[in-house]
Amino acid sequence: MLIVISGPSGSGKGTIIKEVMKKIPDLIYSVSYTTRPKREGEIEGKDYFFISKDEFEKLIDEDFFIEWAKVYDYYYGTSKEFVLNNLNDNKDVILEIEIQGAKKIREIYDKKNVIFIFIVPPDFKELERRIMNRKRGETEEEIKKRMNFAKKEIEESKNYDYIIINDNINKAVKKIVNIINKERRKIYDSRF
Numbered sequence: 001m002l003i004v005i006s007g008p009s010g011s012g013k014g015t016i017i018k019e020v021m022k023k024i025p026d027l028i029y030s031v032s033y034t035t036r037p038k039r040e041g042e043i044e045g046k047d048y049f050f051i052s053k054d055e056f057e058k059l060i061d062e063d064f065f066i067e068w069a070k071v072y073d074y075y076y077g078t079s080k081e082f083v084l085n086n087l088n089d090n091k092d093v094i095l096e097i098e099i100q101g102a103k104k105i106r107e108i109y110d111k112k113n114v115i116f117i118f119i120v121p122p123d124f125k126e127l128e129r130r131i132m133n134r135k136r137g138e139t140e141e142e143i144k145k146r147m148n149f150a151k152k153e154i155e156e157s158k159n160y161d162y163i164i165i166n167d168n169i170n171k172a173v174k175k176i177v178n179i180i181n182k183e184r185r186k187i188y189d190s191r192f
């Protein structure tokens with residue numbers, strides 16, 4: 001099964017996914033490719049594969065990506081081969097992608113083996129505060145861009161199967177673990 005997780009920047013989705021993966025260790029996280037510069041503390045091949053714009057565009061031409069999108073002037077994409085190989089091995093793969101990419105996956109995939117989860121912060125002000133508090137060396141302009149994009153993402157959330165409000169990390173993690181286990185059982189039961 002493919003598990004697609006989206007949510008605005010600052011929704012806490014990264015932390016939630018890490019915790020979910022500790023609870024369900026056989027989930028496979030798909031590491032994306034991006035042209036955005038590496039942030040402090042990020043690790044090549046673990047957080048992202050950091051590549052140049054030229055390299056990314058070459059990979060687009062080679063049909064390397066199952067989906068890709070341009071966000072805040074940077075490219076982000078998911079390796080088709082990685083995802084398909086793992087799905088063929090009966091593994092469950094997590095994609096942490098934004099709404100345009102999720103839309104693409106929705107178009108190409110058989111609905112019954114994909115779940116779409118959207119994570120939102122308790123309220124938008126809280127989201128703004130979290131984005132501002134990150135202090136990642138972003139300019140006002142960049143922060144504004146992120147806020148606008150976050151608004152669009154929240155509007156898009158209606159197309160997801162589940163919306164998780166992250167007002168408490170542990171509760172949010174528990175909800176997602178339950179969803180994945182429930183969906184796994186459904187798929188298992190449908191085979192017998």
Ligand code: 5GP
Pocket residue numbers: 006007008009032033036067068069071076077078096097098099100101102
């Ligand atoms: P960030 O730069 O904060 O790591 O990520 C920015 C946005 O890009 C986030 O919403 C994240 O979910 C999304 N993203 C990360 N990897 C991919 C990907 O492979 N494809 C798409 N479509 N979006 C991605």
